[in-house]
Amino acid sequence: MVKKTITLNNGVEMPMIGFGTYQITDPEVCAETVCNAINVGYHLIDAAPAYGNELYVGEGIKRSGIKREDLFVTSKVWFTQFEPEQVRKSVMTSLERLGLDYLDLVLLHWPFGNVYGAWRTLEELYAEGKIRAIGVSNFAASQLVDLITYNKVVPAVNQIETNLLCQQFDLRKWMDKYGVAHQAYAPFGQGIANEMFSDPRVIEVAEKYGKSTRQVALRYMLQRGIGVVPKSNHVERMKANLDIFDFELSDEDMEKLHSMDRGQNLIFHSQAPETVEIATTWPYYD
Numbered sequence: 001m002v003k004k005t006i007t008l009n010n011g012v013e014m015p016m017i018g019f020g021t022y023q024i025t026d027p028e029v030c031a032e033t034v035c036n037a038i039n040v041g042y043h044l045i046d047a048a049p050a051y052g053n054e055l056y057v058g059e060g061i062k063r064s065g066i067k068r069e070d071l072f073v074t075s076k077v078w079f080t081q082f083e084p085e086q087v088r089k090s091v092m093t094s095l096e097r098l099g100l101d102y103l104d105l106v107l108l109h110w111p112f113g114n115v116y117g118a119w120r121t122l123e124e125l126y127a128e129g130k131i132r133a134i135g136v137s138n139f140a141a142s143q144l145v146d147l148i149t150y151n152k153v154v155p156a157v158n159q160i161e162t163n164l165l166c167q168q169f170d171l172r173k174w175m176d177k178y179g180v181a182h183q184a185y186a187p188f189g190q191g192i193a194n195e196m197f198s199d200p201r202v203i204e205v206a207e208k209y210g211k212s213t214r215q216v217a218l219r220y221m222l223q224r225g226i227g228v229v230p231k232s233n234h235v236e237r238m239k240a241n242l243d244i245f246d247f248e249l250s251d252e253d254m255e256k257l258h259s260m261d262r263g264q265n266l267i268f269h270s271q272a273p274e275t276v277e278i279a280t281t282w283p284y285y286d
């Protein structure tokens with residue numbers, strides 16, 4: 001059976017399924033969408049200053065009326081803010097915008113710039129109790145092992161693109177070796193790689209279990225011990241994406257879905273030199 005939470009390497013419990021907030025920019029739509037997500041049953045909200053909407057995510061959390069201790073909130077620090085004082089300011093600003101006095105998880109958003117300085121500041125904020133767990137995102141195996149080898153706190157999570165076409169088996173082996181939990185972003189390929197849902201293999205599996213192809217994709221990841229943070233602006237889809245705990249994919253069907261892996265990222269090529277070159281020109285929402 002798949003558990004609804006995963007115990008991180010510091011003992012903190014993190015929901016296996018959460019709600020993504022990227023590309024929900026309109027203030028009212030964002031607040032209402034986050035409020036709806038919480039009210040239909042999401043207990044993890046994945047936010048970031050770089051999404052430009054933390055204030056409205058915070059409004060949605062407030063509007064939902066959920067008790068703070070029943071919610072797990074993730075934020076991130078953008079790599080142009082990786083100097084120690086900037087990291088502290090970024091986390092404090094996220095707390096203020098989200099209307100919270102602590103964060104459950106903060107991730108270094110990308111592995112560029114002053115990663116060590118940023119990580120050591122997150123370690124301090126963690127020690128001060130402002131953050132319950134710290135982690136990274138878009139880190140390759142060598143970057144992860146380097147960070148772990150020369151610092152004190154082992155990242156609790158590496159949030160990486162993971163979906164049926166990009167399954168991350170090689171990186172996952174290194175994450176398992178060091179006790180770093182796997183969380184999938186863009187579990188549906190961000191809506192720009194929808195061809196994965198017309199593949200006969202996933203259609204066949206979905207028909208067999210009477211589920212949608214997207215439910216099967218999420219369930220496949222949960223059965224591999226991967227947390228997922230799908231995003232949807234639609235309440236019916238939010239509900240459907242949560243309705244994945246009443247069936248179990250067989251070993252044979254897991255293998256069938258495994259065979260869809262293309263072994264490369266679809267959304268962001270975080271390890272390509274060109275990505276590093278253009279990265280600083282990406283918009284950062286202060």
Ligand SMILES: NC(=O)c1ccc[n+]([C@@H]2O[C@H](COP(=O)([O-])OP(=O)(O)OC[C@H]3O[C@@H](n4cnc5c(N)ncnc54)[C@H](OP(=O)(O)O)[C@@H]3O)[C@@H](O)[C@H]2O)c1
Binds near residue numbers: 022189233234
């Ligand atoms: N760490 C990073 O660098 C990073 C990068 C990207 C994303 N993320 C995080 O991961 C979260 C999820 O990734 P994402 O938002 O990029 O993409 P995603 O969750 O893979 O896909 C979202 C798309 O799928 C559609 N969708 C959702 N549920 C559906 C359903 N049941 N049936 C059909 N279509 C459905 C949504 O449309 P509607 O909204 O119209 O329903 C939207 O177009 C983000 O929101 C963000 O929090 C992190």
